[in-house]
Amino acid sequence: MHFLVCLKQVPDTSEVRIDPATNTLMREGVPSIINPYDAHALEEAIRLKEKVGGKVTIISMGPPQAKEALKKAMSFGADRAILLSDRAFAGSDSLATAYVLTVAIQKVHESDPVDLVFTGKEAIDGDTAQTGPGIAQRLGFPQLTYAIKVRDLNDGWVTVERKTEAGREVAKAMLPALITVEKELNELRYASLPNMMKAAKYEPEYWEAKSLPYDTTQLGLKGSPTSVVRIFPPPARSGGDKIDGMKDPQGAAAMVVEKMFQQNIIMTHPLAKGGKH
Amino acid sequence: MSVVVDKAKCIGCGACVVECPVEALDLVDGLATVDPNKCTNCGSCVTVCPANALSLPEGAGSSATKNSDAEKGEAKEFNKSEPLPDSVKDYAKTSKKKEPVVAGGDVWSGVWVIIEYKHGEVAPVSWELLGEGRKLADAIGCDLCGVIVGQDLDPVISEAFAYGAEKVYVVDDPVLKYFRTEPYAEAITDLIRKYQPEIVLMGATAMGRDVFPAVATRMQTGLTADCTVLSIDPETKLLLQTRPAFGGNIMATIQCKKRRPQMATVRPRVMAMPERVEGRQGEIIREELGISEDEVRTKVVEFIKGDAKSIFLDKAEIIVAVGLGIGSKKNIEIAQELADVLGGTIAGTRGAVEAGWLSHDQQVGQTGVTVRPKVYIALGISGAIQHLVGMETSDFIIAVNNDPDAGIFRVANYGIVGDLFQVVPAMTQEFKKRLQHGVAK
Known part of the structure; x- marks a missing residue:
């Protein structure tokens, strides 16, 4: 089986802050990481490879520095890594990004047919969750999104448990297929020493726009139907009363509870309804 | 001299690159870069930059400079408490686009809401979007339509009218009994191609975020995920789609200028529920599904209903x-006791989840669930922006934290600065006392 994982290097958004003085994003010193959902996608591909045999190919679109994410991914046990890097790709929205990745996947697929494509459910810097489904559509593969468990992989079908609002859905798709994954899917491994040494020496393949049959009007900014027209800080919610509960915790608690009743915040009491949960 | 890029402000959106008439701008490592040999100081990039990161060099005066300076001044004084839609509109007024949309121009008309019907229930966000869609349709001067795809849909059709749809497009077919991307994308795309709506909206639910990217890819149009504010630019009539970006650290307003339809998914529980008017009628348009079961390469094997905590977190009051x-x-026991007395649900921050104290489906925030309960009681939560974006639209927020500077106090209606191990049991006792004595109305 040939597993292909789409992986993105992202800034660790939990580290991104706004400079209160200038209202701009402070990006300096923010570490780059493998998008956490993609890490779980990779983990699952490697687990399946270990179970049924085959190989794992990783594809990433990004700046030259994204090479580091690919090397790191190799240390977990992937077999091949391709970095799509070109200034022509810069500024791509999710539609254009899916196009860039799809054409590259098709090229891999021609010489080495892909059975299962994995992507994270979304990237933590964009949170759009659109690139995976976009690739599936362009490849013409069926998709299963928000996978929390791969149950079965045989007879040309993959069966997964999907997370939905109302519960878990067990669904299967005919191969070749694309799966987007949640973090609950698996526990990440630590890189083994031999794999780390292999990865340290490994150089990801570097593909530029001209090495693939791209329609250049679909790339980058020109190929992106959406554009950002404005950014601004999130609307601040004005804080209410701050009550000192250091000296008199009882009194502070009583006061807040009192106010909640006064303002009918606690009005339809859940216990009166028999308790919903 | 050429246009100056303030690298600290540049967000790498590329608006300037597209706008530049002489191709003097490019994105290098995610930042705008000027080729001084090509730049003519025309100032058009300065006008379109959403982050005010571009300026003309001293002395290169032109009308564009004056305009952009005025605009810059305005944006610099951006006031956090200013209502969003107005400020959003202000900008777009100055960045009108001349080019017509790719397909058809005027042909594309109407605001559509895809109504999510699953397991016999309509996702409430569908009705919220009919409410919001009404405002958008009025601002444009067009119809508001509902789209219902599934099986045995008649009861849903009358509900769609009750919540304000003027027309309802229906694809009712056994193949659509369970949600699957292929047949749902097929049904929605066929309707869009045939009736050409200008705007198509759906909830940012597991279903919406699955099928909409497929539809947008088929239509080769733009899609903005997880919007929290929508409005119509009064001049261009374009949909202004505002969503949190960079982990909620900034808000970004996005447009799809040249392609149609303009598509967006919208977070549940952000838009207000519209009034339900029983007995309202409208036009029903039925279409056949263009795909048979044999052609569908995904099958639903079974459905396992979730346990209460994962089902109810985003619906908890x-x-x-x-x-x-x-x-x-x-x-966590002391929080549980407080929750029990109020009939509440326990949730937590990413930190609490990663510490292994709570499960992932109990996580509120950017990478967890967005909640909007009547009451949100935050205990020992510092208030990182990633957490705040997931709960700050709660009706009423109480925070207990021993750090008087904790960010959570900025969003709390009442904040108690104190030791939660003393304050929380005291609150529990207070609630118990009052509720047992029937003080609650």
């Missing part, structure tokens, strides 16, 4: 949430 300040898994 009272949430008691804990952060790392609670100290240990065992200490």
